[in-house]
Amino acid sequence: MQSAMAFKDRSGEGLSYGPWLVGLGAALWGTESAWRIPLNELFDAEVIVFWEHVLILLMFLPLLLPNLGELRKINISTWSYLLFSGFAGSAVGTIFFTLALKHGNPTVVNVILNIQPVISTLGAFLLFGDRLAPRFFLYAAIAVLAGIFLSVEFPTLITVSFERAGLTLGTGYALICAFFWGGSTVAGRGVMIGMPLRLAASMRVVVGLICMTLILFVYGKLHGAALWPTAAQTHAFKAIGLLILLASISGAIPLLIYFEGLRLTRASTAGYFEMMQTLAAVCVTWGFFHATLRAHQIVAGVVLMAAVAMVQRVQANVGN
Numbered sequence: 001m002q003s004a005m006a007f008k009d010r011s012g013e014g015l016s017y018g019p020w021l022v023g024l025g026a027a028l029w030g031t032e033s034a035w036r037i038p039l040n041e042l043f044d045a046e047v048i049v050f051w052e053h054v055l056i057l058l059m060f061l062p063l064l065l066p067n068l069g070e071l072r073k074i075n076i077s078t079w080s081y082l083l084f085s086g087f088a089g090s091a092v093g094t095i096f097f098t099l100a101l102k103h104g105n106p107t108v109v110n111v112i113l114n115i116q117p118v119i120s121t122l123g124a125f126l127l128f129g130d131r132l133a134p135r136f137f138l139y140a141a142i143a144v145l146a147g148i149f150l151s152v153e154f155p156t157l158i159t160v161s162f163e164r165a166g167l168t169l170g171t172g173y174a175l176i177c178a179f180f181w182g183g184s185t186v187a188g189r190g191v192m193i194g195m196p197l198r199l200a201a202s203m204r205v206v207v208g209l210i211c212m213t214l215i216l217f218v219y220g221k222l223h224g225a226a227l228w229p230t231a232a233q234t235h236a237f238k239a240i241g242l243l244i245l246l247a248s249i250s251g252a253i254p255l256l257i258y259f260e261g262l263r264l265t266r267a268s269t270a271g272y273f274e275m276m277q278t279l280a281a282v283c284v285t286w287g288f289f290h291a292t293l294r295a296h297q298i299v300a301g302v303v304l305m306a307a308v309a310m311v312q313r314v315q316a317n318v319g320n
Contacts, residue, residue, distance in 0.1 A: 020273070022276075024261070025255070025256075025259075026276040027279070030277040030283075031284055033106050034284045036097075036098055037102075040101065040102040042231045042238070046216055048243075049212055051243050053212055055244065060201070063198050064203070070196060074195055075194055086203070087207065089180060089181050090184070090207065100174040101170070105293075106281075106291045107285040108150060108171060109170055109174040110282060111278055112151060115178050116185070118311055120186050133314035133315055135314050139307045149296060150304060152167055153165065153297070198259075
């Protein structure tokens with residue numbers, strides 16, 4: 001699921017194990033491809049995300065129920081940010097991520113999503129008036145160019161056709177996902193202004209589940225044959241096991257670990273440890289699904305991550 005950057009509150013002074021908790025939570029998020037890719041063979045993407053939300057909400061009920069009384073204190077502005085974050089990040093963005101894994105090179109998909117902080121930084125500038133560092137556009141441009149080279153398997157054929165160059169539909173889905181997740185990150189900041197962290201995280205799942213239910217209804221998939229298709233019936237234990245692993249190991253558990261780490265970690269430090277998500281994802285997709293990269297794609301991926309790290313660094317120093 002989307003990185004919890006949407007709900008960061010990094011006011012803690014930072015203890016020695018805080019960054020490692022951030023890294024552990026991010027790395028566990030990076031394992032989701034291990035479950036989501038085989039689930040794509042059993043369910044439609046929208047259905048996977050629906051069941052994911054159902055299970056995560058069940059796990060979060062102990063956090064949600066005691067704090068329901070706080071909802072009366074939430075203003076309209078905070079509700080607006082929450083609704084957008086749940087719709088764009090928890091529901092729609094995750095659908096496009098699932099589709100990207102299905103239709104593209106999973107390793108490319110996971111690495112190219114590192115462009116998300118560039119999108120969220122621009123969004124914060126437009127919505128909240130955040131200052132942009134003088135070198136922001138330099139590093140952002142490098143990140144975008146690196147993302148283009150990462151996406152194209154055969155750059156010399158791009159003048160012939162995008163298809164021959166290896167530019168897949170999955171790359172397009174990944175970029176749309178990054179746009180929605182980046183926008184959700186900005187909206188999540190608005191949520192945190194007027195809502196406690198745990199309540200915000202739980203309510204985001206609630207909103208996401210409501211959105212997924214409506215999406216399935218609109219597409220005519222809110223019925224037994226679509227929610228539990230023949231492939232899932234044939235491999236029922238596999239389907240149930242993968243869904244539980246997705247919702248727990250790559251969903252609720254890293255969310256709690258990650259939030260605790262953020263509470264104890266400075267923003268300038270946490271951004272680097274979050275890259276453990278990409279490292280874990282690449283280990284899964286390359287090591288287990290043999291989704292390899294060509295030499296120029298590896299270089300482009302490293303440049304992309306370095307450029308995004310520099311974006312985070314210069315932006316962290318803007319207010320200093």
